[in-house]
Amino acid sequence: MDYSIESSPLDKLQSDCLLVGIYENQQLSASASSLDSQFGGLIGKLISRGDIKGKNSETLLINNLPDGNIERLVLVGFGERGKVSRKQYRKALAAAIKTVKDSKVNAAGCALLDIDVDGADSQWKARQIVEVFNDGVYQYSATKKVDDKNPLQKLSIVATDSQKSLAETGLQQGVAIALGIELTKHLADLPGNVCTPTFLAEQALSLAGQHAKLSCEILEESDMEALGMGSFLSVSRGSRQPAKLICLNYQGGDANSKPIVIIGKGLTFDAGGISLKPGLGMDEMKYDMCGGASVLGIVRAASLLNLKLNIVGLVPSSENLPDGAANKPGDIVTSMSGKTIEILNTDAEGRLILCDTLTYAKKYNPDVVIDMATLTGACIVALGRVPSGLFGNDDKLCNDLLVSGDTACDLLWRMPIWEEYQEQLKSNFADLANIGGPDGGSITASVFLSKFAEEYRWAHIDIAGTAWRTGANKGATGRPVALLSQYLLNRASV
Numbered sequence: 001m002d003y004s005i006e007s008s009p010l011d012k013l014q015s016d017c018l019l020v021g022i023y024e025n026q027q028l029s030a031s032a033s034s035l036d037s038q039f040g041g042l043i044g045k046l047i048s049r050g051d052i053k054g055k056n057s058e059t060l061l062i063n064n065l066p067d068g069n070i071e072r073l074v075l076v077g078f079g080e081r082g083k084v085s086r087k088q089y090r091k092a093l094a095a096a097i098k099t100v101k102d103s104k105v106n107a108a109g110c111a112l113l114d115i116d117v118d119g120a121d122s123q124w125k126a127r128q129i130v131e132v133f134n135d136g137v138y139q140y141s142a143t144k145k146v147d148d149k150n151p152l153q154k155l156s157i158v159a160t161d162s163q164k165s166l167a168e169t170g171l172q173q174g175v176a177i178a179l180g181i182e183l184t185k186h187l188a189d190l191p192g193n194v195c196t197p198t199f200l201a202e203q204a205l206s207l208a209g210q211h212a213k214l215s216c217e218i219l220e221e222s223d224m225e226a227l228g229m230g231s232f233l234s235v236s237r238g239s240r241q242p243a244k245l246i247c248l249n250y251q252g253g254d255a256n257s258k259p260i261v262i263i264g265k266g267l268t269f270d271a272g273g274i275s276l277k278p279g280l281g282m283d284e285m286k287y288d289m290c291g292g293a294s295v296l297g298i299v300r301a302a303s304l305l306n307l308k309l310n311i312v313g314l315v316p317s318s319e320n321l322p323d324g325a326a327n328k329p330g331d332i333v334t335s336m337s338g339k340t341i342e343i344l345n346t347d348a349e350g351r352l353i354l355c356d357t358l359t360y361a362k363k364y365n366p367d368v369v370i371d372m373a374t375l376t377g378a379c380i381v382a383l384g385r386v387p388s389g390l391f392g393n394d395d396k397l398c399n400d401l402l403v404s405g406d407t408a409c410d411l412l413w414r415m416p417i418w419e420e421y422q423e424q425l426k427s428n429f430a431d432l433a434n435i436g437g438p439d440g441g442s443i444t445a446s447v448f449l450s451k452f453a454e455e456y457r458w459a460h461i462d463i464a465g466t467a468w469r470t471g472a473n474k475g476a477t478g479r480p481v482a483l484l485s486q487y488l489l490n491r492a493s494v
Contacts, residue, residue: 001134004154005168013109016106017071024080031112039066056084056091060074077092090128093129093133097133105152107154112129124170127170127177129155131174176304180297180304180481184297188286188293188476192268192269200244200315211303215248230333231334231335232336234333236318239321239323244318245360246266246314248299253309259309262298263354263361266318267319269288269319270350272346274328287468287476288320288374291371295372298485298488302485309491314361316357327346327349329346330342330344339431339452341433342434356452372461389415396457417450424437425444425448442464
C-alpha cells in the first residue's frame with residue numbers, strides 16, 4: 001500500500017474516505033469539529049441520535065455527505081479525552097481499518113494525528129497509523145486464491161504544518177517496520193513443505209541482494225560439522241531437509257563498532273521428533289520458525305531505515321521430525337562449546353540449535369546478543385498471549401528492551417534466571433540435560449541457553465505465545481519485529 005503525508009487544509013482536502021476522531025460523551029476532535037462546521041453541523045446532528053458514543057474502537061461510517069471534496073467520513077471513537085493510552089490508540093486504529101476495508105474504497109485519508117495520546121507525539125502516531133493499517137490489509141495469498149482482495153491501495157495521513165516534519169519521520173519509520181512485519185508474517189504463514197530451511201536461506205540471500213549494506217552467508221551442514229556444532233546437527237538428522245545456518249551482516253555503522261547480534265530460531269516444522277507432539281494443532285508447528293522470520297524482518301527494516309549500526313542476524317534453521325536417524329531420549333551430543341548435553345526430550349530441540357548459534361555468535365565480538373524463539377509452551381502458561389517473556393544476564397539490556405516494548409506496544413515481561421533453577425538441569429551422564437522437568441519450563445529453557453551466553457551481554461525473548469494467533473483468526477503476528485526495530489532505532493539515536 002502507498003502511504004503519504006497530506007498537508008492540505010481540511011476544507012480543500014479531497015478524499016474518498018476520511019477518518020476523524022471522536023471522544024467519549026460525543027466530544028469531537030479538532031478535525032471532526034472543523035468538518036462539522038464545514039458541513040453545517042451535520043456530524044453533530046448524526047451523533048446526537050446516539051449512533052456513536054465515542055467509546056474506544058467504536059466507528060461510524062457516514063456515506064451521505066453534502067456535495068464537496070470528501071465522499072465518505074468515518075468517525076473513530078478513542079474513549080475519554082485526555083486519557084487515551086498508546087495501546088488504546090492502536091486499538092482504535094485497528095477498528096478504523098476494518099471499517100475502511102468494509103467500505104471498499106481504494107484510497108483513504110487519516111486525520112487522527114490530532115488525537116491526544118499520553119506520551120506520544122505526531123511521529124509516533126504517524127508510525128502507528130502505518131503499522132496498524134498495513135497489518136490490517138495483510139492477506140495471505142501464496143497458496144490460496146483470494147477472491148475478495150482488499151481494494152484499499154493508498155492512505156494519506158493528514159498533518160498540519162507544525163506536525164508535518166515529525167509525521168514524515170514517523171511515516172518513514174512506519175513503512176520500514178511495516179514491510180519488515182509483512183515479510184515476517186508472509187514467511188511464517190507459508191506451509192512447512194514450502195518454507196523449508198533451504199527456502200528460508202534463499203529468501204535471506206534475496207533480501208541481501210536488495211540492499212547495498214547487507215550481505216549474506218549460508219553455512220551448510222558440512223560447515224557446521226567442521227565447527228563442531230553437534231547439538232544443532234543432531235536435530236536435523238531426522239529430516240530429509242538439510243539444515244542451514246543463515247548469517248546476515250548489515251554494515252551501517254563504523255567498521256570498528258561492535259555489532260548487535262540478533263538470533264532467531266528457524267525450525268520450519270517441529271513434529272517433536274521421537275518425543276512426538278500430539279496430533280491436534282500440530283499444523284501450527286510451521287510457526288516454530290517465527291523467530292528466524294523475525295530476524296529477516298528486522299534486518300529488512302534496519303536496511304530500509306539505513307540505520308547507522310552494525311547488525312548481525314543469525315538464523316539456525318532445520319526441521320525436527322521422527323526418523324531412524326533422529327535424536328532419541330537419552331542420547332548425548334556435544335555442542336560447539338564443548339559442553340555435552342543429555343537429550344531427555346527430543347521436543348526440546350530449539351535450545352539445541354540455539355546453543356550452538358549462541359556459541360558461534362562470539363566470533364563477531366558482539367556488543368549485545370538477543371535471541372528470539374517460539375521456545376516453550378510453558379511461557380504461554382505463565383504469561384498468556386499478551387507479552388513475550390524476557391530473560392537475560394544484563395539489567396541494562398533488559399531494561400532497554402522493556403522500554404522499547406512499551407514504546408512499540410509490543411510488550412515484554414521479565415522473568416528470572418536465578419541459579420536455583422540450574423539444579424533442574426543436572427544430568428548424571430552429561431554436563432547439562434536439555435529439559436528441567438515440569439516446573440518453570442520457560443525459565444529452565446532460558447537457564448540452559450544462558451550457559452552458552454556467559455561471555456557477552458545477552459537477552460532471550462520467548463515468543464511462543466505472541467508470534468502467531470490461533471483459532472479462527474490463525475496467522476502470524478509479526479512480533480517482535482516492532483519491538484526490536486524500536487530497540488535498534490533507540491540505539492541508533494544515541
